[in-house]
Amino acid sequence: xxxxxxxxxxxxxxxxxxxxxxxxxxxxxxxxxxxxxxxxxxxxxxxxxxxxxxxxxxxxxxxxxxxxxxxxxxxxxxxxxxxxxxxxxxxxxxxxxxxxxxxxxxxxxxxxxxxxxxxxxxxxxxxxxxxxxxxxxxxxxxxxxxxxxxxxxxxxxxxxxxxxxxxxxxxxxxxxxxxxxxxxxxxxxxxxxxxx
Amino acid sequence: xxxxxxxxxxxxxxxxxxxxxxxxxxxxxxxxxxxxxxxxxxxxxxxxxxxxxxxxxxxxxxxxxxxxxxxxxxxxxxxxxxxxxxxxxxxxxxxxxxxxxxxxxxxxxxxxxxxxxxxxxxxxxxxxxxxxxxxxxxxxxxxxxxxxxxxxxxxxxxxxxxxxxxxxxxxxxxxxxxxxxxxxxxxxxxxxx
Numbered sequence: 001x002x003x004x005x006x007x008x009x010x011x012x013x014x015x016x017x018x019x020x021x022x023x024x025x026x027x028x029x030x031x032x033x034x035x036x037x038x039x040x041x042x043x044x045x046x047x048x049x050x051x052x053x054x055x056x057x058x059x060x061x062x063x064x065x066x067x068x069x070x071x072x073x074x075x076x077x078x079x080x081x082x083x084x085x086x087x088x089x090x091x092x093x094x095x096x097x098x099x100x101x102x103x104x105x106x107x108x109x110x111x112x113x114x115x116x117x118x119x120x121x122x123x124x125x126x127x128x129x130x131x132x133x134x135x136x137x138x139x140x141x142x143x144x145x146x147x148x149x150x151x152x153x154x155x156x157x158x159x160x161x162x163x164x165x166x167x168x169x170x171x172x173x174x175x176x177x178x179x180x181x182x183x184x185x186x187x188x189x190x191x192x193x194x195x196x
Numbered sequence: 197x198x199x200x201x202x203x204x205x206x207x208x209x210x211x212x213x214x215x216x217x218x219x220x221x222x223x224x225x226x227x228x229x230x231x232x233x234x235x236x237x238x239x240x241x242x243x244x245x246x247x248x249x250x251x252x253x254x255x256x257x258x259x260x261x262x263x264x265x266x267x268x269x270x271x272x273x274x275x276x277x278x279x280x281x282x283x284x285x286x287x288x289x290x291x292x293x294x295x296x297x298x299x300x301x302x303x304x305x306x307x308x309x310x311x312x313x314x315x316x317x318x319x320x321x322x323x324x325x326x327x328x329x330x331x332x333x334x335x336x337x338x339x340x341x342x343x344x345x346x347x348x349x350x351x352x353x354x355x356x357x358x359x360x361x362x363x364x365x366x367x368x369x370x371x372x373x374x375x376x377x378x379x380x381x382x383x384x385x386x387x388x389x
């Protein structure tokens with residue numbers, strides 16, 4: 001039995017190695033962040049011609065922009081997400097896993113202003129680690145990653161169980177491992193209670 | 197060497213265990229939100245403060261002095277015509293405060309998450325920029341467990357490689373995972389902007 005659990009522990013670990021490393025990196029990136037807000041400095045700004053249909057609503061304009069630009073891994077803009085700039089131009093933030101395409105519809109000038117805001121590699125990895133199956137309308141590539149993330153998530157929980165089993169059935173049950181577990185459990189419980 | 201690496205693996209794993217269970221369970225909750233009921237317990241009350249205050253932090257401190265159950269980080273301070281709206285937050289608990297400048301009355305609406313909601317909030321909580329000491333200590337724990345996860349992976353790889361019977365099939369599994377992950381991450385990263 002122990003040998004079988006050990007094999008499964010090893011194989012599942014190898015099959016989810018990249019995801020587990022990603023979770024570690026994501027935690028370190030989150031630890032290194034200096035504020036809740038992310039920097040939103042455009043990397044590039046460009047303008048392209050675009051004519052707004054005179055009778056169109058904001059939602060229709062947003063849909064037209066979405067179809068015209070075909071920005072990768074984005075999705076149509078929901079109505080509740082439509083905003084206006086202080087100059088009253090329609091502002092459309094198309095999010096994808098790498099950042100934001102901020103599109104301002106300059107109706108009077110018959111063109112679009114497109115700002116490309118790219119997340120750092122660390123933020124990208126942080127976002128990738130958080131992709132789940134709950135977003136059923138996510139682009140296909142993102143969904144594929146979500147399935148692997150789901151697998152890794154269950155494996156992580158399984159590692160906790162199999163790891164404890166392997167430890168408890170090992171010949172040498174080191175006291176310092178118990179001490180380490182006790183320290184972590186007491187710390188966790190103390191912080192939990194401090195927040196409640 | 198093997199014994200040292202095995203002991204390091206066990207030490208890191210035993211320390212990380214409560215946190216990894218928290219991350220695993222909350223990840224399940226986030227991935228399958230319909231499986232869980234996350235409705236928080238909500239309570240609303242009023243606290244009398246000095247009228248005419250215009251500083252959000254002073255209002256928040258006054259509330260925390262009057263009501264010891266209100267504690268946490270001050271966020272979302274928004275002055276308005278009638279007074280100030282702000283939030284006092286700790287993981288799992290949010291105090292929404294509306295202070296009326298004319299009367300000095302502060303309405304505090306407190307939402308307390310249940311166990312799964314608390315796990316969810318803790319999963320998202322990290323960073324040393326938070327002010328309260330408890331949050332800084334949590335940030336230390338998150339950083340340590342994150343680093344431990346990387347070392348667990350590295351030590352696990354070493355221990356697997358020393359086991360000859362599992363080397364071939366393990367290599368295939370590792371290759372599948374790494375090739376898949378690197379390919380997909382590259383495709384995602386190069387999708388712009």
